[in-house]
Amino acid sequence: MTGSETVLTDLSEGVLRLTLNRPDKLNSFNEALHLALRAGFERARDDDAVRAVLLTGAGRGFCAGQDLGDRDPRKASGPPDLGRTIETFYNPLLRLMRSLEKPIVCAVNGVAAGAGANVALACDIVLAAKSARFIQAFAKIGLVPDSGGTWTLPRILGEPRAKALALTAEPLDAETAAAWGLIWKAVPDDALMDEAGALTARLAAGPTKGFGLTKRAIHAAAANTLDQQLDLERDLQRDAGRSADYAEGVAAFLDKRKPEFRGR
Ligand code: LHQ
Secondary structure (H helix, E strand, O other): OEOOOOEEEEEEOOEEEEEEOOHHHOOOEOHHHHHHHHHHHHHHHHOOOOOEEEEEEOOOEEEOOEOHHHHOHHHOOOOOOHHHHHHHHHHHHHHHHHHOOOOEEEEEOOEEEOHHHHHHHOOOEEEEEOOOEEEOHHHHHOOOOOOOHHHHHHHHHOHHHHHHHHHHOOOEEHHHHHHOOOOOEEEOHHHHHHHHHHHHHHHHOOOHHHHHHHHHHHHHHOOOOHHHHHHHHHHHHHHHHOOHHHHHHHHHHHHOOOOOOOOO
């Protein structure tokens, strides 16, 4: 395990594990955590040894959003420019995560509030401990859901549930989040890290080039017509069909053996 204090980083057998590590502040985002997390996802993008990412939090929380200790209005000389904070820190992170052509699994180990909830929901497969809660906490301090929340929530939940969560800031428990399709699974607390670790390891040993193309296709669907999407599937399948992993997958099937995928 290496890394600065704020994000622990560990690469093992293709899995880059990123652990938010400000447990006494429920892993809320300060500048150092932002920069370290961004560096982690940049490594995931640039390092061929990384085949999948597992994001989680240290201690009893996943992430409580922006560190409000840094934001005391009584200590400021005037109104803040939160748009600048979003443009400098949150949006680059969300864009980086969304464009990563490798699977991101999120193990939500405890409360996920504000930007912390929406960063979790930006991951590809989200598992949450049964005791975890998702809180669109923004409304409690007069803000708008950010980190993609106003895009993700209505798409997944529809406007009625998205608006109720955003306007009331009521906590959504992990089992309801799973029942509503907001996350993949709620799992017993003591099974979370084993299950998330095994899932990420399985993905990292899989045909990760194909996974990347699959993510690209599913992301494009939000803005495409069916005709456009059918054309895109044709183009991406052409790429996938030329991959070494496709050749290996079919050969292994015909040989009745386990495939050895390389992500190429
Ligand atoms: C915290 C925090 C925190 C600092 C817990 N900051 N210390 C973008 C642009 C720029 C500015 C604004 O924001 C954004 C995006 C956003 O994310 S806005 C939303 C910001 N987040 C929140 O409003 C959530 C604030 N936290 C809470 O409501 C509660 O802490 C939750 C519901 C997350 C957890 O409640 P509890 O389980 O009861 O824990 P706690 O409140 O006792 O917190 C434990 C410690 O963590 C405590 O410190 P202490 O020294 O008293 O033990 C908290 O002060 C600290 N902490 N969240 N965001």
